[in-house]
Amino acid sequence: QDVRADKDNGNFLESSRMQIDSVDHALIQLIGRREDIVRAIGRYKAEKHIAPLQKARFNEVLEQSIAEGKKAGLSPEFIKTLMNAIHEESLRIERDSTAY
């Protein structure tokens, strides 16, 4: 059962959840911005006949993200899961971009 207003006298939960909603909003906007760039790369690659998947580049992205995650107290396993999910979406978008 979810804890709501009755047990949240100082509104700690409510205000913390508002902060989470705001961070989530920013997170989604940022991922959208990232994928806009990917879409442009996808169009460029289609024109030049370059494959969407670039393993060496993605490994670089992964390593950089794992290092950044470490500074932010996030586990390498979590960063790998997160970045792999984002990368999957990138590849989907790039394959779509060839249609434009």
Ligand SMILES: C=C(O[C@@H]1C=C(C(=O)O)C=C[C@H]1O)C(=O)O
């Ligand atoms: C965006 C690119 O295309 C793909 C997507 C990547 C990403 O989302 O970071 C990285 C490498 C590629 O597999 C790229 O080649 O840079």
